[in-house]
């Protein structure tokens with residue numbers, strides 16, 4: 345039997361729910377930068393894959409729920425200055441001992457809105473980047489798109505440049521909901537962009553949806569799921585709407601003097617019910633659930649190399665303003681201010697802002713709480729990589745989660761139940777070591 349959660353936990357309050365990394369970001373500090381530099385100047389651990397994340401921080405307008413470092417006011421000259429700096433950053437990284445002769449295993453263009461750049465800007469940027477750090481051998485090159493910024497020739501450029509996984513930020517189909525939540529695109533742009541991408545033969549197309557955008561209801565959510573199934577993407581990622589601090593919505597709530605987001609933000613049980621419904625409909629249509637947020641058309645063919653590599657401890661250079669990365673057992677984040685980022689690169693310095701060296705135990709917990717989001721933990725993996733029987737090491741935590749109905753343990757695995765999967769992020773702090781439990785996560 346699942347335990348009944350406290351009522352106040354069920355409202356969508358201000359703050360983050362999603363757990364993206366461990367230890368929490370609030371513990372990453374500038375004072376740890378010497379450890380970051382040391383890690384970058386050391387040879388890699390043999391067999392560790394290397395990835396590259398590139399942050400393109402421009403958007404047509406700011407979505408009201410967005411808390412990312414994005415700019416909506418930069419002109420073509422400023423974009424050129426930024427992409428020059430980004431290229432310089434990749435060049436500086438490419439010369440470091442941590443590369444150790446590795447080729448890139450995965451590349452991810454995220455944002456912001458990478459597709460905000462013109463086809464010409466993208467061609468130039470990607471040509472320069474590939475000359476410094478080729479991605480011909482990469483298993484996956486992902487590119488995030490906002491449907492309203494795509495034209496056929498831009499997609500042709502991306503295909504030519506080796507993009508293999510296109511991720512379309514659809515979020516919802518209803519014009520009023522898109523508009524009210526500050527999304528810049530229109531429904532017809534979604535269908536047009538998807539059609540072009542299919543015609544161009546991108547190996548994988550993902551669609552992002554958000555359950556619980558302001559103004560959402562059951563009828564419309566069902567229509568969103570139906571329309572997505574009809575399009576037939578290779579994978580669908582569904583996030584549950586959060587109301588982080590420092591968003592337009594959170595400020596609007598403060599202006600109203602109201603900490604209780606009453607403006608038609610669904611509560612957590614409703615959002616979970618929407619994701620549960622979507623999962624069931626996708627499964628009926630032949631998809632499989634591959635994580636707490638993702639369904640895939642074919643588990644064999646549809647990989648998500650970026651996610652799986654990161655969740656299994658791969659290295660990654662996080663480039664661009666405010667980007668996150670990890671190398672040789674150290675978490676890194678770049679400075680999060682535009683001027684500072686550009687100034688550091690102008691001086692030929694890596695734009696590092698803060699870091700955290702990660703102990704083997706923290707790496708183990710990190711991988712465990714990330715991999716559990718796939719709905720399953722393979723005990724043999726942790727035994728062979730960390731020489732730890734996680735069921736024994738975290739016996740009270742697993743027992744509590746099993747008693748509450750969120751998972752089942754077997755002799756060789758942990759299997760997360762569907763209700764457990766739908767609220768997995770809420771359960772993860774139980775595994776945090778005590779010093780990381782109290783502070784704010786971000």
Ligand code: SF4
Nearest residue numbers: 403406407410455456
């Ligand atoms: S498109 Fe994405 S990054 Fe840009 S404002 Fe909206 S949510 Fe934020």
